Amino acid sequence: MKTLVSPGGIEAWHVESDVVPLIAVAFTFEGGSAHDPEDRPGVAQMLARLLDEGAGQYNSDAFQERLAGRAIELSFNAGNDAIGGSLKTLVKHADEAFELMRLALAEPRFDQDAIERVRAQTIAGLRYQQNDPGVMATRRFFEEGFAGHPYGRPTSGTPESVAMITRDDLVAMHRTMITRGRIKIAVVGAISADRLSGLLDKVFGSLPEAQPLPFIEPTSLKQIGSRFVVDLDVPQSVIRFGTQGIAWREPDFIPAYVLNHILGGGAFTSRLFQEVREKRGLAYSVGTSLVSYRSAAMTWGYTATKNERVAECLDVISQEISRLTTDGPSDEELQKAKDYLIGSYALGFDTSTKIAHTMVQIAFEGLGIDYIGRRNALVGAVTQADISKAAERLFGDGRMLTVIAGRPTGL
Structure with a gap:
């Protein structure tokens, strides 16, 4: 394992291995659900679900067809402190896989039909969970343990908050979070440092520079003994x-x-x-x-x-x-x-x-x-x-x- 820095200044941890003809990429951007608008929790998770729902010239169906046609696995996720993702592809499809990842990160479409579909799925899931004792116990635990702090808000949002999320909210969070200055990248597989450097510059070098994130106050678990x-x-x-x-x-x-x-x-x-x-x-x-x-x-x-x-x-x-x-x-x-x-x-x-x-x-x-x-x-x-x-x-x-x-x- 070694640190690789591309000509464009993108840093990644790299393990080159020719055991199988695969490339696996994991990456994470600093900043996640803790930076949701206070009255609209759920923006970061909705953003993560929408990044591969159409990008660049491809609408949602076309983008998914491009992935499926080359057996490319691309996914995104959001937690309290980060928005992350992963890519897995055969070496022979690396150029297309990295280009699709670039489009998802740099040029997501946020088409209104995709937003409404993901919104409806999210709200349906949240309503179903209201009868799940495990989900409800966990939600109440965080509400009490981190009351008044961003960690106390539900990362997936509520049916009411998700209904309020607008395309402008998603665009604003994307502009704030998906930047080159707050990213960590790891790449494992059958790819040389030189080739990887070029691909990293194409994907992550096109992202905007990071601006300072709002400060999240350190906290500790509250209501201990209750x-x-x-x-x-x-x-x-x-x-x-x-x-x-x-x-x-x-x-x-x-x-x-x-x-x-x-x-x-x-x-x-x-x-x-x-x-x-x-x-x-x-x-x-x-x-x-x-x-x-x-x-x-x-x-x-x-x-x-x-x-x-x-x-x-x-x-x-x-x-x-x-x-x-x-x-x-x-x-x-x-x-x-x-x-x-x-x-x-x-x-x-x-x-x-x-x-x-x-x-x-x-x-x-x-x-x-x-x-x-x-x-x-x-x-x-x-x-x-x-x-x-x-x-x-x-x-x-x-x-x-x-x-x-x-x-x-x-x-």
Whole structure:
């Protein structure tokens, strides 16, 4: 893996591999749903869905036919902090694939019929989700945990906000976000540095220079210690719970990552899986993960259980967090967690697309091009003292923000 800078000044991380005649590209632009207009959440996600719905001289049908005719995979996505995308193509179709990507990024049409079709699909999906306890619990969790902050707004919007989005909103966000100065790019496959340089200049060199984005105030999870219920007439309650977090860019992240694996990130081996599912049969699945945004971080957990067993389930989760914070893992437990995280890391690099996406995420976080080579040593170096420090930062006094969607009893 090496850093490539094109004649036009476009930088990309590049892995040249002739194993298969494919090229995989991943890219991400700084700025996402957190920059939606306050009264119209959903603009960034709608923009991402419309970029390949017609561009340049091609309307939506014609553009999709060009992609399908060459088996070119092109997609876009939007999150809180970024608008990203990916491309996968056979080497022999690289010129056309990169040209279609250029058109989608630089010359999206935003035809009114495409806007209305995507709007209708989005609103229909949002209305359907209003009966989904998982979606409703997650939405309420963010509303409470990040109240008054852009992260507290629904990234997909609401039926009402999506109905208000105009073509001018989409054009304005495109002009602000899709720029050459805030992009990270990773390319993996059978393409030389010289050829890739020319293609990068054609695609990304045509984009405008970036202007400063509005500042997103750093924040932390609010309402810790509170419980909220979303009343839904379902036999099983869905639970979302969370505490403070540690951002991926911080030195303490790797110990927190190992700690999370032990608590709830390790699937069948995690403490929560063993205590909640295996020993008590309270839930089919339970787990936790670390969430790292540009302006916030949190530890986030999920499960679902019968309404009458919600209180018991939450007590078990709290007890396990408290026990892990107070006593820490055993030396054997810590070593097993580190061995698994080190040994399984390579499994995330079994396709060109996975490699490209991992690389671009590392670039976006500013961790350095050598991070993949350093990462396992960082995991291996984690000590019990590191775990104790991370536990204190993540769990503190053990209180959580909890949201339950359903009709729990006994709380």
